[in-house]
Amino acid sequence: MKITFPHMGNMHIAIKALMDGLKLEVVPPPPISKRTYELGIKNSPEFACMPLKINLGNFIEALEKGADTIVMAGGWGPCRFGYYAQVERDILEGLGYDFKMIVLEAPDSRIYDLVHQLKSLGENVSFWEAVKAIKYGWSKLNALELVERHFDHCLPRAWDKDQVEKIYDNASIAIEQAGSKEEAQAAGMEAIQAMSSLEFKLGQPLKIGLVGEIYTLLEPAANYDICRLLGRMEVEVCRSTYLTEWLNDNLLGGLVKKSIRKGLVKYAKPYLNYEVGGHGLETIGHTVHFARLKYDGVIQIGPLTCMPEIVAQSILPSISQKEGVPCMTLWFDELSGTAGLSTRLEAFVDMVQRQKFKAAKCLKEA
Amino acid sequence: MKVGIPQGLFYYYYYPLWKTFFQDLGAEVVTSPSTNRQIIEKGIESAVDEACFPIKVYYGHVRELCHEAVDYIFVPRLVSVEPRSFICPKFMGLPDMIKAGLSDLPPLIDITIDISRTERFLKRDIVRVGQLFTSQKSLIQQSYQHGVDELRKCRKLCQSGYTMAEAIRIWEGEEIILPSAFDLSIGVLGHGYSLYDQTISMNLIERLRQMGCRVQVAEILDQTAVEIKAAEIPKRVFWTLGRKLVGSALLMEKQTDVDGIIYLACFGCGPDSMIGEIIERKLKTKPFMMMTIDEHTGEAGMVTRLEAFCDMLMRRRVVKGEDYISAHG
Numbered sequence: 186m187k188i189t190f191p192h193m194g195n196m197h198i199a200i201k202a203l204m205d206g207l208k209l210e211v212v213p214p215p216p217i218s219k220r221t222y223e224l225g226i227k228n229s230p231e232f233a234c235m236p237l238k239i240n241l242g243n244f245i246e247a248l249e250k251g252a253d254t255i256v257m258a259g260g261w262g263p264c265r266f267g268y269y270a271q272v273e274r275d276i277l278e279g280l281g282y283d284f285k286m287i288v289l290e291a292p293d294s295r296i297y298d299l300v301h302q303l304k305s306l307g308e309n310v311s312f313w314e315a316v317k318a319i320k321y322g323w324s325k326l327n328a329l330e331l332v333e334r335h336f337d338h339c340l341p342r343a344w345d346k347d348q349v350e351k352i353y354d355n356a357s358i359a360i361e362q363a364g365s366k367e368e369a370q371a372a373g374m375e376a377i378q379a380m381s382s383l384e385f386k387l388g389q390p391l392k393i394g395l396v397g398e399i400y401t402l403l404e405p406a407a408n409y410d411i412c413r414l415l416g417r418m419e420v421e422v423c424r425s426t427y428l429t430e431w432l433n434d435n436l437l438g439g440l441v442k443k444s445i446r447k448g449l450v451k452y453a454k455p456y457l458n459y460e461v462g463g464h465g466l467e468t469i470g471h472t473v474h475f476a477r478l479k480y481d482g483v484i485q486i487g488p489l490t491c492m493p494e495i496v497a498q499s500i501l502p503s504i505s506q507k508e509g510v511p512c513m514t515l516w517f518d519e520l521s522g523t524a525g526l527s528t529r530l531e532a533f534v535d536m537v538q539r540q541k542f543k544a545a546k547c548l549k550e551a
Numbered sequence: 552m553k554v555g556i557p558q559g560l561f562y563y564y565y566y567p568l569w570k571t572f573f574q575d576l577g578a579e580v581v582t583s584p585s586t587n588r589q590i591i592e593k594g595i596e597s598a599v600d601e602a603c604f605p606i607k608v609y610y611g612h613v614r615e616l617c618h619e620a621v622d623y624i625f626v627p628r629l630v631s632v633e634p635r636s637f638i639c640p641k642f643m644g645l646p647d648m649i650k651a652g653l654s655d656l657p658p659l660i661d662i663t664i665d666i667s668r669t670e671r672f673l674k675r676d677i678v679r680v681g682q683l684f685t686s687q688k689s690l691i692q693q694s695y696q697h698g699v700d701e702l703r704k705c706r707k708l709c710q711s712g713y714t715m716a717e718a719i720r721i722w723e724g725e726e727i728i729l730p731s732a733f734d735l736s737i738g739v740l741g742h743g744y745s746l747y748d749q750t751i752s753m754n755l756i757e758r759l760r761q762m763g764c765r766v767q768v769a770e771i772l773d774q775t776a777v778e779i780k781a782a783e784i785p786k787r788v789f790w791t792l793g794r795k796l797v798g799s800a801l802l803m804e805k806q807t808d809v810d811g812i813i814y815l816a817c818f819g820c821g822p823d824s825m826i827g828e829i830i831e832r833k834l835k836t837k838p839f840m841m842m843t844i845d846e847h848t849g850e851a852g853m854v855t856r857l858e859a860f861c862d863m864l865m866r867r868r869v870v871k872g873e874d875y876i877s878a879h880g
Contacts, residue, residue: 263789264821458646
């Protein structure tokens with residue numbers, strides 16, 4: 186059994202560690218490239234949202250490399266992600282690939298199904314070994330996330346931005362290759378120290394919150410590396426969701442960390458009073474939260490035609506007005522381009538900067 | 552008291568229920584006019600660009616009602632109308648979207664309809680809505696029951712070939728006679744709020760009838776048979792309308808009196824993008840055409856496609872006796 190899975194940001198590092206711990210062979214899909222996009226677009230339904238197309242590209246490339254089992258997450262709506270696995274399986278079977286698909290989702294009626302699915306993954310190891318494998322994967326993810334947070338902090342402030350990016354890229358490779366929890370943590374610490382020792386500019390950069398759909402937030406290939414683009418414009422980006430938080434809330438049932446979801450629901454009122462699936466409610470909650478923390482702006486990102494994000498987008502203007510925070514929505518699909526994106530980001534950043542300057546001047550005069 | 556019901560989205564599925572309910576409670580019910588160019592323009596102006604066409608049109612209907620001096624506008628939050636299924640995320644956030652997008656609104660009746668787990672909350676909310684008009688709890692429950700009965704009556708009309716929009720007109724006292732002679736029989740599927748709205752669907756059903764086709768919509772079919780067919784899919788479809796559409800398509804494929812199937816999808820509709828793909832892959836023996844519409848769709852292009860499809864079906868029928876022609880060309 187050679188297992189593969191879809192890419193989502195740094196998740197492949199954790200999954201690889203987890204599968205190694207479960208004594209399973211993994212064939213991670215190659216990093217998302219233009220070819221991945223092309224394969225996905227060619228074979229997906231035209232109006233499906235972008236993550237499905239990238240997923241499909243990942244799967245095709247991994248199957249070409251010799252994988253024979255696909256592990257995919259599922260769900261029960263109302264967001265269409267819950268039906269991804271089914272459509273992807275149909276398409277891949279139609280293309281003539283021979284493979285097995287394991288869908289991790291809460292069962293519709295029989296809990297037996299889920300147990301059965303999980304069992305087929307962990308048949309080589311005992312329960313304790315499985316727990317150890319999960320812990321190992323989790324520790325890698327945590328180490329990398331610390332570096333990531335530090336990266337977001339240092340990039341706008343540092344004079345030598347190439348160096349910051351280089352340190353981060355090296356750290357992510359080092360953590361991926363680390364053989365133990367301690368090694369991963371050491372690699373992470375080393376990178377953080379290296380970043381801290383760089384020369385920084387004086388003054389506070391602008392602070393912009395990034396909210397939106399989870400896949401677009403976490404996968405740099407899907408958002409044209411918007412975090413780095415903004416960082417290079419000397420804007421400190423605060424991502425609303427990190428991978429560990431999402432996994433904690435969605436897969437581990439809030440066991441590891443305290444979930445912040447309840448707080449978000451409170452923030453979302455009275456703008457959005459009901460769960461709308463996907464990350465619609467989180468987007469609204471985070472936006473209000475960022476506004477109250479006096480961030481300079483909020484950018485919402487999502488794949489084009491994402492239903493929950495459209496609900497959030499419709500509500501954002503009223504938050505922007507009442508809470509006094511500039512908001513912008515960016516949709517991504519396979520036809521987006523970096524130049525257009527940069528222009529829009531620059532314009533937004535200019536606007537935010539001028540507004541901040543004006544507010545500061547008013548304060549001084551008063 | 553005057554209650555406004557926008558003539559969009561779930562109007563086509565539940566209007567008789569709501570109208571009876573509010574009328575029995577002593578309220579006057581007004582609806583916005585059926586979708587026209589002006590409503591569409593207003594809707595496009597108020598909604599975000601990325602929303603799907605029917606949602607934009609709904610904004611227009613709500614704005615239209617704002618001029619009518621109504622006391623309330625009925626904008627329900629439809630989460631789920633049956634256990635363990637949903638409608639669509641946009642319906643779940645609709646009242647919030649409307650409130651954020653339009654100013655100077657009369658108060659909204661934004662009752663939450665969610666029976667995915669239990670019906671208890673719905674019953675409580677119905678009483679709460681009823682209390683805006685009367686304090687008699689028994690009257691509220693009676694009116695709701697009456698509404699449910701009227702809805703059932705109206706839906707029964709669909710079984711003789713009327714669309715839900717026509718059934719509502721008949722229910723309100725109009726008389727509609729369907730053409731009895733036809734050459735072809737075509738199954739037309741799609742979300743009711745786009746398919747039965749004459750302006751959104753650009754009169755698709757009427758056009759097909761004029762071309763000499765008998766139109767079969769999803770409501771004609773036996774609903775239990777539809778559910779059984781829908782259960783053949785490996786994973787239960789968790790969108791109520793989507794599941795019915797998959798089931799209907801699979802059922803129509805088995806019916807010998809259906810020549811072909813047309814699926815009307817809206818650009819940007821999440822369920823449509825998945826369901827359309829599933830149906831397209833499952834249908835092996837019947838010609839299938841998927842049409843995607845939005846506010847930019849031109850009538851001429853649509854007519855051409857319909858004519859081509861019908862011509863193809865006719866030719867297929869002529870040749871059928873002699874040789875086999877694949878459904879996929």
